[in-house]
Amino acid sequence: MILITGVSRGLGRALTEEFIRLGHTVIGCGRSEKEITQLQKQFPAPNNFAVVDVSSDEQVAAWAKRILSAHAAPDLLLNNAALINRNTKLWQVPAQEFSDVIDVNIKGVANVIRHFMPAMIKQGRGVIVNFSSGWGRSTDAEVAPYCATKWAIEGLTQSLAQELPPGMAAVPLNPGIIATDMLRSTFGGSAENYPSPEKWAKTAAPFLLKINSADNGKQLTVPVH
Ligand SMILES: NC(=O)c1ccc[n+]([C@@H]2O[C@H](COP(=O)([O-])OP(=O)(O)OC[C@H]3O[C@@H](n4cnc5c(N)ncnc54)[C@H](OP(=O)(O)O)[C@@H]3O)[C@@H](O)[C@H]2O)c1
Numbered sequence: 001m002i003l004i005t006g007v008s009r010g011l012g013r014a015l016t017e018e019f020i021r022l023g024h025t026v027i028g029c030g031r032s033e034k035e036i037t038q039l040q041k042q043f044p045a046p047n048n049f050a051v052v053d054v055s056s057d058e059q060v061a062a063w064a065k066r067i068l069s070a071h072a073a074p075d076l077l078l079n080n081a082a083l084i085n086r087n088t089k090l091w092q093v094p095a096q097e098f099s100d101v102i103d104v105n106i107k108g109v110a111n112v113i114r115h116f117m118p119a120m121i122k123q124g125r126g127v128i129v130n131f132s133s134g135w136g137r138s139t140d141a142e143v144a145p146y147c148a149t150k151w152a153i154e155g156l157t158q159s160l161a162q163e164l165p166p167g168m169a170a171v172p173l174n175p176g177i178i179a180t181d182m183l184r185s186t187f188g189g190s191a192e193n194y195p196s197p198e199k200w201a202k203t204a205a206p207f208l209l210k211i212n213s214a215d216n217g218k219q220l221t222v223p224v225h
Pocket residue numbers: 005006007008009010011012013029030031032033035052053054055079080081082083104108131132133134174175176177178179180181182183
């Protein structure tokens with residue numbers, strides 16, 4: 001089973017469709033009720049889509065309890081859900097917006113790990129992929145809050161990798177540059193010069209399925225063709 005956060009659009013949505021096409025079961029979440037209901041209709045059980053805000057530890061705890069009572073632990077867990085700040089200088093980012101980016105991009109990832117990891121460890125296998133960014137390994141003006149969270153993901157994930165029992169893996173992943181709502185928010189019109197999520201998923205899904213315990217702690221990047 002593959003668990004993905006942030007399946008209502010963008011990379012999470014495209015991966016959901018591609019993994020199901022390849023014969024996998026996908027469990028996913030997002031905040032947008034309409035898209036989640038539509039996904040469940042399009043891809044019925046054993047696939048399962050739920051309205052969950054990953055920044056809420058309570059919501060993630062309840063989701064994990066529900067999923068783990070009906071399914072084995074995830075073989076592949078993708079912490080994909082994230083936000084980006086509106087392009088602006090750090091000192092102009094409102095406090096609430098800064099908090100929201102931290103709460104989803106860092107604390108949301110920790111919440112999902114907190115509630116799914118024990119079952120994965122008990123199962124004795126599984127791969128955790130935390131979505132980083134080019135901006136988790138470099139920086140630019142006007143995206144300081146986002147960069148801070150993605151650099152945090154690189155550190156958090158490599159620490160986690162050092163804690164895992166043999167046979168498991170945790171990796172930070174730079175997915176590349178893909179024309180999603182998030183990219184349009186920060187790149188504007190030039191976002192359309194980049195591949196669509198659907199095209200990206202054709203390369204990304206098989207790449208993700210090959211990650212194994214030999215990759216534990218490695219800073220991975222989806223190969224661009
Ligand atoms: N696109 C790129 O070029 C690019 C480059 C580098 C890294 N990334 C990373 O790749 C991942 C996916 O990005 P994307 O471009 O697909 O972004 P996107 O199009 O903005 O989609 C983000 C997804 O995350 C969900 N989400 C946001 N906050 C959430 C929350 N609190 N709880 C649950 N779900 C939440 C959104 O759904 P709802 O709004 O319905 O909750 C949506 O499904 C992110 O980690 C991003 O940082 C993307």
